[in-house]
Amino acid sequence: MKTEQLISLLKIKEIYGDLPDEVTDITVDSREVKPGTIFVALKGIETDGFNYIDSAVENGSQLILSDRKKDLPEGVGLIKVKDPSKVSALFAEYLYDFPHESMTMVGVTGTNGKTTVSTMIHNLSISMSKKSAYLGTNGFKVNEDTYPSLNTTPETTRLHKRLKEAVERETEVFTMEVSSHALKLGRTFGIDFDIVIFTNMTQDHLDFHGTMEDYGFTKGLLFSQLGQDLKKTKYVILNDSDPWSKKYRSMTPHEVVTFGFNDSADFYPKNIEGSLEGTTFTLVTPEGEYNVKSPFVGDYNIENLMCAIISEWLQGYSLERIITAVEDMKAVSGRLEVLDNRLPFNLIIDFAHTPDALEKVIETIRPFNTGRLITVYGMTGERDYSKAKEMGRIASMSDYVVLTVDNPGNDDKNMLIEIVEEGMTHNNYAKEIDREQAIKIAIDYAQPGDTVFLAGKGREPYQIMENHVKEPHRDDLIALNFAYEKYNFPGYEN
Known part of the structure; x- marks a missing residue:
């Protein structure tokens, strides 16, 4: 040029x-x-x-x-x-010749659920025979091909380059997580979204935003930046039960569709039955009621799934077709994922690293657990420490806790454990600054019928250590290796 x-x-x-x-x-x-x-x-x-x-x-x-x-x-x-x-x-x-203009652009924001909702939409789009791309915490995906990504929402030039790459591969739907950092730093400048989704708002990132007001109104940029041109067909999907939704509704002239658990929402579930294998429920919609068989666990995943279903519906697909496709969906990598159901105890990983997310996962697991709930949790370094005590209180909802660290960076590891320890409400816990050894403690402690829950990292493939060096680390592989060794399973790596 x-x-x-x-x-x-x-x-x-x-x-x-x-x-x-x-x-x-x-x-x-x-x-x-x-x-x-x-x-x-x-x-x-x-x-x-x-x-x-x-x-x-x-x-x-x-x-x-x-x-x-x-x-x-x-x-x-x-x-x-x-x-x-x-x-x-x-x-x-x-x-790059305005690459977003040739695709349906879907943006997902919120404290929790961005990765799950975005991945669900990506997978459903593929089921609808659309060429689809996803960009977020789990990387950059074009259909089934996955590439690493450094940030939830990349810096501006890299983001536009990803859009160009997607267009070159004839992508029709591009779904991306939109973080509050990205909105505040202007990383999404120039992106003309067609559908935007708000999952929820709970405490997080106060080290960056300072206050919940700044955090909340920063996310509101996604809705206000949809613009005023009503000749363009755009939609907003909001959480009916979250107070911030009322503010976001007033920030856009475009049509709003709501989801939630109350009948005040446009989409809501009833007759819910669940297990660690999945959930069934009746989905009430503006077009009638539909029976849904979902492979996802927990009420919050019903909310996430409703977001994805609504997004596909707004793109013109029938609810019958969408809900049929839901049955064949797979669990989202690292999000309330049950690892190897051959083991005599449940081994679960999840990305939960906020008070709301950690509490929801524990509350979801508890009813399906026949033995003790053993949780491994570590405070993230160089982040918002004000939530540490609350994280300790919530982790104490488990029968046994192993306190450790998560991406400690340049912070003192013992300090990260101590500030969480202040919130513990019982003494049934151990402390271990080495996260791999912390996982071993939990696996060694577990007996048949118990549940071991590894919180905070999901399938994140590294630990951020001193001087921000990324050292290879996978909670899931480490835990499976220790479990296979304990029970002499085939596949144990000596």
Whole structure:
């Protein structure tokens, strides 16, 4: 694309040095730079792209986008703007030819349930014979192919590049998790969503937002940014029982569809029966009642499933077809996932790392547990410590708890355990700073009929350790290995 054409999109800018005639790509990562790439010197939370301009130039960039001036070699130009993040989104849209316009864009926000709802929609879209893509905590997926992703919602230029890749593979529906961090930092600038979903709002990320008000209204950006153009068909799906939904309803002129457990919602369940193998219920809808056989466990997964069903319905599919497809769905990786039902005790992993999520999982497991409930929980490092005591109280709902750490980073591991320990309401617990050994303690303690619940990580494939080094770690594989060793199962790795 002609550089002059891109620059003409900006009314206020300062230009220094020699600009190239054309550019072909844009990135905030100097390691991704090649000739023809615009390098965006973006100032992040932990790093400042301004410090990597020289590296980008060495790798072939001839055009720098920054909020500060810098002397550069001959043949390299710099555009100084007030907000490089916003401008990079604008440039990416033009460079990648507005990829979101050719897909149905679905955005999912909320404290809990984003990954589950987004994955359910992705899988249902495939069942509806649509080419589908998903982007979120579990990576980037195009149909059945999965690629790693660094953030729940990637930085602006990387996000637009993912959209372009999806379009190149003829994707028709693109579902993505939209975090509050992404909304506050402008990572979703330029994305024109067709359907947006709010799951729930509970305490989390106060280390970043400061207050629940800021956290809540930041998520509201997803609804207000749907715009005012009523010629465009857009929908909002809201949790009928969450107080924030009333605020979000007022932020958009587009049609709102609600879900919940009360008959005030547009979609609600009744006649619920469940087990650790799944749930059956009657779904009441504006088009009548339908019997649903779901492979997902717990009331909160009924809410998540209703979100996915509504999303497909709003895209024009019949409820009969959608609900038939639900029966063939599989559990979402790392979300209330029962590992190897051949074991004499239940072994369950879940990503639960907020008070609300941890309590809901424990309350869901408890009725199906014939023995003791053993929970492994670790406080995440360098995060909102104000929830630690409450997490200890909720973990105490279990019969036995192993307190450990989760992505400790540069925090003192003993401190992370101690602040959770303050909330414990009984003395039936152990402490172990090594998460792998903590899992071993739980497996060794378990007897037939018990349930071991590993909270906080799901299938996350690493631990963030000192200096933010990511060390390989999988709760599920570690636990299975210890369990296989204990019971001499085939597949035990010596």
